[in-house]
Amino acid sequence: MNRNLSVVTLLLLMVLFSCGKNDEACRLDEDILNQELTVEIVRLEDEFFKAEKAADYLYLLEQYPEFTDEYLQADLYPDLTSLSEELVQVHQDSALRVLYDSVALEFADISEIEQELEQAFKYIKHYFPEFQVPKVYTFVSGFNSDLIVTEELIVIGLDYYLPIEHTFQPDMARYMADRYESRYLVPMIVTAISSRFNEINPQDNTLLAEMIYYGKAYHFTKAIMPCTSDQFIIGYTPEVIAETFDNEEFIWSHFVQNELLYETNPFEIRKYIGEAPFTDAISTKAPGRIGRWLGWNIVDDYRFNQEVSLDELMANPNAEQIFRQSGYRPRPPQ
Structure with missing residues (x-):
């Protein structure tokens, strides 16, 4: 992060996260990686595009019941036979087959994704022993469902x-x-998984609660994938990240002066949390989802200053407490 950190704080960051923000010097924890855990991604798109008859699809639907129920939404059809007959028609579409060929070429080798996912699962299992490794499938949906x-x-x-x-x-x-x-x-997958550990107070519908929720989610992802650039966690380019830190004081003053932290109007909250090309309430140069970014900074400070474990952080539903005990203050630009 582009912040003026004291030597003590910097050392603390290095202890808590072996690589911090310096991805080039990052080293993963070998003790964590030595766990007995493997991930094998099943390429379902290959099996579905090789099928020819309704009976072939019916066999696949019965062989992968979780996929059938969750992804193909079997409950929307009278029965599996009806779904299998529709799949015959869908997979005969020439445009979809061209798309499948493109995916097969681009993702001929997904071993890197498989390895990265396995490492992430090992880290999650280390911090949260109750975590059970899910089945992992790939598919080509014709842009109907991403993840x-x-x-x-x-x-x-x-x-x-x-x-x-x-x-x-x-x-x-x-x-x-x-x-x-x-x-x-x-990183998208890990951030999604964080939600099952991210405790909230359902009665707290403030902007601050939203900020802390996303801050915990991004902090979780960085802890699970410590060598991953912030760019791939929050989705800001390195240039935008640097510029946003340079303007952190200005951004924070907007929140304070407009008394936004305890705002409960969902339309106002969306301006700072929801998807958008920029946060025009602040500036057309301020990236969208700026409230999430601020929440991440607050959560970082809370964990570093309070020295709580990752599981303790995620189990804390009190956004107000996290904010107050974080000691968060925007740092002036370097």
């Missing part, structure tokens, strides 16, 4: 993660589509 993460399974719509310059692109705004590349994939 599903439940306790039992993860389904990755690989078509969403084609390179940004590829002919096939999902129908979404560019500022969001820029984050749909393979380097963002595992």
Whole structure:
């Protein structure tokens, strides 16, 4: 982070996170990586595109019941036979087959994704022993579903993660589509998994509560993937991250002067938390989701200053307490 840190604080950061923000010097914890845990991604798109008859699809639907229920939403059909007959028609579509061929070429080897996911699962298991490794599938949905993460399974719509310059692109705004590349994939999954450990107070509907919730989510992801650049966790480019830190005092003063922390109007909250190309309430140069970014800074300070463990942090539903005990103050630009 582009902050003026004292030597003591810097040393503390280095102790808590072996690599901190210096990704080039990062080293993963070998004791954590030596756990007996393996991840094997099943390439379901290959099996579904090789199928030819309704009976073939019916067999696949019965073989992968979690995928059938969660991803293909079998409950929307009268029975599995009806779904299998529709799948025959869908997979005969020439455009979808061209898309599948593109995905097969681009993701011929997904061993790097598999390894990164396995390392992340080992870190989660280290901090949260109750974590059970889900089944992991890939698929080509024709841009119908990008990512599903439940306790039992993860389904990755690989078509969403084609390179940004590829002919096939999902129908979404560019500022969001820029984050749909393979380097963002595992951090997205880990951030989604964080929600099952991220305790909240359902009665607290303030902007501050939203900020802390996302701050805990991003902090979790960084702890689980300590060698991953912040860019791939929050989705800001390195240039935007640097500029945002340079303007942290100005951004924070906007929140304070406008008494935003305890705002409960959902339309106001969305201005600072929701997806947008920029936060125009502050400036057209302020990136969208700026409240999430501020929440991450507050949570970082809370954990460093209070020296709580990751599981203790995630189990704390008290956003007000986290904020007050963080001692958060924006740092002046370097």
